[in-house]
Amino acid sequence: MYKKLSYLLASFFGIGYAPFAPGTFGSFATLPLAFVLAYFFGFFGIICGTIITFAIGVLSTREVLKYSKHDPSFVVIDEVAGQLLTFAPVAHYLQNNSTAWITYLLGFGLFRLFDITKPQPAKWADKKVLNAWGVMLDDIFAGLYAALIIYLQHKYMAF
DSSP states (O other), X not given: OHHHHHHHHHTTTTGGGOSSOHHHHHHHHHHHHHHHHHHHHHHHHHHHHHHHHHHHHHHHHHHHTTTSOSSOTTOOHHHHHHHHHHTGGGXXXXXXXXXXXXXXXXXXXXXXXHHXXXXXXXXXXXXXXXXXXXXXXXXXXXXXXXXXXXXXXXXXXXX
């Protein structure tokens, strides 16, 4: 029972089993969740969603790693946590803005860029922390980088 639930949660309800680019599918599937959390709860909603997703990710990934290699491609709960974090600094903007969709697309693209390229310390977490924490942390770092760019873009080049 716990094994099946862990696989379900780690794959973000099966999205991680996409036939190609499961991380991209996981990130994209996070956008409606980010929209709901930002729209109804703002910054607090995004941060709480990230923290809860991170905790669920560590627990479910720990179980999955008992039966698979490090960071299997179907585990996308890490993308969910990192993608949510991307929108934290601009959550207030996302609440009632007709151009918010541009920010969602930009945030999605930036997060995927940093998740794929893994600038330090994301690369360190991915290569050296070989447990559930490492699986989750590299995406948190990618989300922080994307959040910084999104924040600076909104502060200095607002739409």
